[in-house]
Amino acid sequence: MTTKKRPVRIAGCSGAATDRRHAMAMLAANCANDHIDVITGDWMSEANMTSRATLKLAEGGDAYEPTFIESLEPALKYIAKYGIRIAVNAGASDTKRLHEVVTGMVKQQGLSLKVAWISGDEVLPAVKKAQRGRESSFENICTGEVLEDWKFKPIAAQAYLGGLGIAAAFERGADIVVCGRVSDASPVIGAAYWWHGWKRDQLLELANAFVAGHLIECSNYVAGGNFTGFKSLEMRGWDDIGYPIAEISSNGQAVITKSRGSGGEVSTQTCSSQLLYEIQGPWYYNSDVTAILDELWFEQLGTDRVALRGVKADLPPPTTKIGLTAAGGYQAEVHWFPCGLDIEAKTRMLETQVRKLLAPYSDKFTKLTFTTIGTAAENACNQDAATVDFRIFAQAPTAADLAPSKFLRPCIDPIMESYPGATPHLDLRLGFPKPIQEYYVTLLPQADVQHAVHLWDGSGIDISPPPKTKTFPAQQPSKASTRSTTSQSLGETTLGPLGWVVHARSGDKGSNCNVGFWVRHKDEYDWLRSLLSVDTVKHLLADEYKKGNKIDRFELPNMYAVHFLLHDHLDRGVSCSSSYDFLGKNVAEYLRSKHVDLPVKFLSRGKL
Known part of the structure; x- marks a missing residue:
């Protein structure tokens, strides 16, 4: 060279x-x-x-x-x-x-x-050989599950x-x-x-x-x-x-x-x-x-x-990440658009009616959720602002389990008996079953x-594997909180969205979600790292926090940043997720919208 x-x-x-x-x-x-x-x-x-x-x-x-x-x-x-x-x-x-x-x-x-x-990236034969020889349990690096207990049959495995x-x-x-x-x-x-x-x-x-x-x-x-x-x-x-x-x-x-x-x-x-x-x-x-x-x-x-x-x-690890693909079944969804007053009661009425009609078939479903997306504005200036999206979502092992007669029709049939203004989305294509794939993330020796x-x-x-490698602990360095000596002397505070002062970025890796927060000025960093402990992030996540899931935290002081890894926060990853936020990109935006005590001196520099 x-x-x-x-x-x-x-x-x-x-x-x-x-x-x-x-x-x-x-x-x-x-x-x-x-x-x-x-x-x-x-x-x-x-x-x-x-x-x-x-x-x-x-x-x-x-x-x-x-x-x-x-x-x-x-x-x-x-x-x-x-x-x-x-x-x-x-x-x-x-x-x-x-x-x-x-x-x-x-x-x-x-x-x-x-x-x-x-x-070289296609490694399913190597995975099967290692399984036969009991050389690895192939633990899922997101969930801790072992491959032998995965209820799906891998059809492909790709190494990074x-x-x-x-x-x-x-x-x-x-x-x-x-x-x-x-x-x-x-x-x-x-x-x-x-x-x-x-x-x-x-x-x-x-x-x-x-x-x-x-x-x-x-x-x-x-x-x-x-x-x-x-x-x-x-x-x-x-x-x-x-x-x-x-x-x-x-x-x-x-x-x-x-x-x-x-x-x-x-x-x-x-x-x-x-x-x-x-x-x-x-x-x-x-x-x-x-x-x-x-x-x-x-x-x-x-x-x-x-x-x-x-x-x-440092040296590379002796392993590389691999992703296993399996046929994951099928999913379908239906959307309704409640508007105006009494949204909670309207959606409760519709959910009760739909669940009753689905009852003969829903025991075959692996997932069934009813979700209200958005909030209807009070005294809205237009009808769209007063409307929410009510989503009915299901997954099942086979297309037959989600046939239109077993999902789509029961979801739209209550139209004449339901809440005032009951209106489903007329594009019913999402209500027909479509195939999904399950994804499993683990490690394979290079x-x-x-x-x-x-x-x-x-x-x-x-291309030979690296001649020298280093085995790192499975657990990344993590510190749940930091006590700041300066946070008590920041003066007057006011309640407002975290995002008025703090930048953030989030994304998916399998079912894990990472969220990084950072501030623009050095004197804001002690406040940020003192504020954002693991417990505080759990509190800000509120209903989004999955109880018992681990959260890792580490600091990047030269970047004025604090980073969190939310283990298994996403629903199995993008290929089969039931979430609107299937890439985890809006976790950061949700957290930036949450109210905390903000030092007035920081706000005087201008809101983000």
């Missing part, structure tokens, strides 16, 4: 299968004015990992993520023109087929780009691979590398490793690239998307928020910026927002390295330029993963 002197510029063009499709072509076409060396993108989530695995088993069509093709096709001519490298996480359950499709597209456009693909396969493909001359399930940050790790000619024992460099990869993996998030300071972005252009670029030096130092002329911003605050998203504690694991986050901080270097500081490094690179000429490269 040849070490290159200047930093590598790596852009993140996608954070999900539903991200805007234009970014890759936009970044590539503008390369002469805003240089990019590598474009990375993530099209994978637990939702399409499970659905594509199910599709593959049913032989229902190509099981890669098709929205990636929509992004790549218009970008190919610019990728070839400017010599840009591409590394993406889009193969889902059929990376080989995706490689064939991309190769065909390249030939169709008359280009000479070399396309490689990564295998590191970035060294991508690096090896680039070193052999690949222009495009398509992956199935590498970790979200692995394309950035692989690109930086290749560019700078790093070695496996350069842990600090790898850790910095890992965290930089986490910052840009979700495209617009680090440039102002999903940011609790979003109101300040309106004058900066929030109609087209920009895509991030990580500039990573040979020593691992990273600067985060964004595409020129785009909306949004890159600031210490937007970087804090993205950093706190999806982490599980101060130890942040990847197959190639462990990043230690407890002393991390950000430095604003200039407009839309933020430096990553304080990252520490030595059991057959990580490999497949080149355009039919040759391959095996």
Whole structure:
């Protein structure tokens, strides 16, 4: 490998299968004015990992993520023109087929780009072999359940691979590398490793690239998307928020910026927002390295330029995370729209009527919930403001258990006997059974993963597991509370929403939900960490707290942040959740809306 002197510029063009499709072509076409060396993108989530695995088993069509093709096709001519490298996480359950499709597209456009693909993420045979040999109980890292007790039969298992396969493909001359399930940050790790000619024992460099990869993996998030300071972005252009670029030096130092002329911003605050998203504690694991986050901080270097500081490094763990998919049954739902006065009594009446009609069939249901979404405003200025959504939701093992005669019809049949104004949603498609997938998160030894690179000429490269690893305690460091010596001298307080002063960010990892809180000013931090104990968060969650569930807490003092991990808070994860907030993103917004005693001196600086 040849070490290159200047930093590598790596852009993140996608954070999900539903991200805007234009970014890759936009970044590539503008390369002469805003240089990019590598474009990375993530099209994978637990939702399409499970659905594509199910599709593959049913032989229902190509099981890669098709929205990636929509992004790549218009970008190919610019990728070839400017010599840009591409590394993406889009193969889902059929990376080989995706490689064939991309190769065909390249030939169709008359280009000479070399396309490689990564295998090794599909590990169901390794899991079954380890089960037969009693080598592991495969404990669920979210719930503590063991795989033998899981009531579903796995149909697929995917490991989260590191970035060294991508690096090896680039070193052999690949222009495009398509992956199935590498970790979200692995394309950035692989690109930086290749560019700078790093070695496996350069842990600090790898850790910095890992965290930089986490910052840009979700495209617009680090440039102002999903940011609790979003109101300040309106004058900066929030109609087209920009895509991030990580500039990573040979020593691992990273600067985060964004595409020129785009909306949004890159600031210490937007970087804090993205950093706190999806982490599980101060130890942040990847197959190639462990990043230690407890002393991390950000430095604003200039407009839309933020430096990553304080990252520490340790050896990677001997295991990697894997996700198992199983057919989970079926679900259906019906919506009614009570309006005006007596909402509680109206919904109670309807629920009583529906339950009676469902009684002959509901013993087959695995879940049946009745939920009022929203609050009807008093003396509302329009009818919509006085209306709520009453949701009836059910899951069952088979489609027959949720046949229209057994769910949909009993849910809408009370229309003539029910509350005043009784009106169901007339689009009844949600009331028909649709398949769902269960998802189980556990660990597999990296030595059991057959990580490999497949080149355009039919040759391959095996990627060995890390030669040195470290076994970390299963429990991340956690401190339930902190006593502050300054919180008693903050002066007058007033009752108001936490979010007037405090930023927050939350998200899902399986059935776990993480929530990070941070403040803008140093003198606000002692108040924040004193206020937000585990017990306080339980109190603020109120009815949302699932009694007995563990909550971990750790502090990031250089970021003025406190982070919480709510174990098993979500209903089994995005692929089968019964919750409206199936990604856990609104847990932070709910908690920011809760009232606490706020120091008046902080409010004088302006509400968020």
